[in-house]
Amino acid sequence: MADDAGAHRAIPEVEVSGPTHRRGPLRPDRLQSVRTRVSGAGLARLFQFGDAVALLLASFAATRLMNLPEVMWLGAPTLAIVLLVATGAYSMSARERLRRRFGRLLIAAAAAGGAAGTIYSLLDPAFPVIGCATWVAAAAAALCTTQTAWMFVLRRLRAKGQLTPNLVIVGGTAAAQRLIRRALKTRDVNILGIFDDRKDRVGPEVCGVPVLGKTADLIDHRILPYVDRIVITVPPKASARISQLLERLAPIPNPISLLLDDDDDEMQSRAVGRIADFDLMHISGASEKSSYLLVKRILDLTLSVLGLIALAPLMTAVAVAIRLDSPGPIFFRQRRHGYMNEEIVVWKFRSMKVEETDHKAARQVTADDDRVTRVGKFIRKTSLDELPQIFNIITGEMSIVGPRPHAIGMLSGGAEASKLVETYAHRHRIKPGLTGWAAVNGSRGPVDTAEDVRRRVALDLEYVERRSFWLDISIILRTAPCLLGDSGAVR
Structure with a gap:
């Protein structure tokens, strides 16, 4: 991998400055x-789930109050959600009028309650009509409440530009x-x-x-x-x-x-x-599935938080060893490429002498590199130097699985790596990862030649095209054996 490089301050949000005509009328004050930013598709699914929960609670209350058949509280809400999705209730258009939005909710509640009531009345002539009306009223009230909350959330998100x-x-x-x-x-x-x-x-x-x-x-x-x-x-x-x-x-x-x-x-x-x-x-461009992104983010947060807790003693020991081994900071930060070419600051344990750090990754690490400290050799060989990137995962800048982030302007064979392959930046269509498909397939460590860069990019793009939850799990399970089995790799 590219070597330790210092970036001594966090990357600020881009402030839009200068004359108004340079910004234009359709550019937010802060980018x-x-x-x-928030995924519209993921937000729509979250709203659907919220509506479903509210309908189930309203249905349960109505069935208990009116002594309706138990199946009523499950079948009617399901039908209501299906009708709302089919009529585009979750398109989240800012131009939709309130009268039309709430009218759609009332129609969906009435149609679902009426259909369910009709079916149950055919099965049981004693089915109370007033019970059906009660269910419709409860469902309509629940939907109006949740949808009002969703509109407030959308208004806030739009105001923030998210x-x-x-x-x-x-x-x-x-x-x-x-x-x-x-x-x-x-x-x-x-x-x-x-x-x-x-x-x-x-x-x-x-x-x-x-x-x-x-x-x-x-x-x-x-x-x-x-x-x-x-x-x-x-x-x-x-x-x-x-x-x-x-x-x-x-x-x-x-x-x-x-x-x-x-x-x-x-x-x-x-x-x-x-x-x-x-x-x-x-x-x-990659077409993301919001359900996969949500599950991936949950997996990232779960494993990174648990890993941080479990590895805290080991990380403390590494920090103490670095402090005793050579003068200088325990951590170093390096500017690297993130999602959609965003510049992010990646954390690592310092493994080099402070005066020898390569801030722009102009020189790849070699075997017996005299810039690497004694502790640095061990933590690089075992990849312990990468553990602080757990913090990058928690903040959402990185993922557990993805293409390894390369330093901005990294050189390989005297040429800038990003210029050696036309589709190099396509590896940034997803978040960079702590481990990845390339790492478990032999492309781990420095990329010294143009051919090394091409192979790394090819493997990264293969993952971009194939990525899935189960592939991520497979890569995570294969990572430890790969680290233990490639002792000859230059790190």
């Missing part, structure tokens, strides 16, 4: 990275202008800027949104970690131009979509809604 998607537009076309005008009306999306190869012809801004550069400037632009999606607004008929743009944007890890050009204002309005819900013509 938040994609990693720290839910509204951040977009970047490629192509200052007429379609881009209509998209921006519609976004100004609805505020469903934030448009951070425009990139166009015809910058001199397009001008410094399009409908107030600043033109930040040409397409090539987007590849390494510092705004990328804050962009949820890149939207190409070039007319679909210009297939050659679209292919050219996709080729140029290939190194970018962010999802890319094509906005179908349409002159109809109503169709454009729907397009903005689809963008807000991330439902466009998907071209490239």
